[in-house]
Amino acid sequence: QKEVEQDPGPLSVPEGAIVSLNCTYSNSAFQYFMWYRQYSRKGPELLMYTYSSGNKEDGRFTAQVDKSSKYISLFIRDSQPSDSATYLCAMNGNAGNMLTFGGGTRLMVKP
Amino acid sequence: ETGVTQTPRHLVMGMTNKKSLKCEQHLGHNAMYWYKQSAKKPLELMFVYNFKEQTENNSVPSRFSPECPNSSHLFLHLHTLQPEDSALYLCASSQETASVYGYTFGSGTRLTVV
Numbered sequence: 001q002k003e004v005e006q007d008p009g010p011l012s013v014p015e016g017a018i019v020s021l022n023c024t025y026s027n028s029a030f031q032y033f034m035w036y037r038q039y040s041r042k043g044p045e046l047l048m049y050t051y052s053s054g055n056k057e058d059g060r061f062t063a064q065v066d067k068s069s070k071y072i073s074l075f076i077r078d079s080q081p082s083d084s085a086t087y088l089c090a091m092n093g094n095a096g097n098m099l100t101f102g103g104g105t106r107l108m109v110k111p
Numbered sequence: 112e113t114g115v116t117q118t119p120r121h122l123v124m125g126m127t128n129k130k131s132l133k134c135e136q137h138l139g140h141n142a143m144y145w146y147k148q149s150a151k152k153p154l155e156l157m158f159v160y161n162f163k164e165q166t167e168n169n170s171v172p173s174r175f176s177p178e179c180p181n182s183s184h185l186f187l188h189l190h191t192l193q194p195e196d197s198a199l200y201l202c203a204s205s206q207e208t209a210s211v212y213g214y215t216f217g218s219g220t221r222l223t224v225v
Binding site: 002008031032034036041042043044045046049051088090092098099101102103104 | 115117151152153154156159167201203208211212213214215216217218219221
């Protein structure tokens with residue numbers, strides 16, 4: 001079993017839809033959770049960062065962490081074609097560990 | 112443009128060639144990383160340097176040879192590669208390897224081995 005699981009997609013939605021991207025993980029020591037966005041032919045860029053359980057909102061993006069279920073989500077409201085990219089989740093535990101990445105979900109938002 | 116710059120952006124090389132990838136970060140970070148990203152596969156960590164010292168070699172074949180002359184520069188020397196080594200090679204940096212704030216990535220070098 002992989003330490004972090006992420007549905008590879010592709011996920012295709014119409015413009016304006018609400019998108020839900022998810023990761024599950026097995027290591028209960030993970031406390032820091034991140035979402036990266038990677039456009040084609042570019043490196044990943046940090047999109048959202050959360051610590052422990054709860055929600056964090058930034059504009060159209062909401063990151064949600066449920067540590068009891070070992071499940072994290074990224075919601076995108078009013079999705080735009082410019083949101084079309086691969087989204088990678090990443091996480092680590094206490095200081096001293098390196099990031100563990102999910103495999104990424106490819107999202108396509110159609111006009 | 113991010114604070115991590117990778118050159119070249121694209122590289123095509125034959126299996127007998129020798130080439131080098133370069134990474135430079137302008138963020139004052141102390142840790143630098145090489146990752147390999149192949150189509151439909153997760154990011155694969157290759158090497159980690161912390162304060163110029165290699166702290167991780169993730170069972171990478173010896174045809175990949177990293178070099179970190181200082182905390183701002185990282186190289187990946189390539190020789191006698193195989194076609195399956197074709198991938199996007201990403202450099203990243205962070206304040207330290209224990210960073211809980213994530214890594215900053217460069218745009219990558221798209222390598223094609225023919």
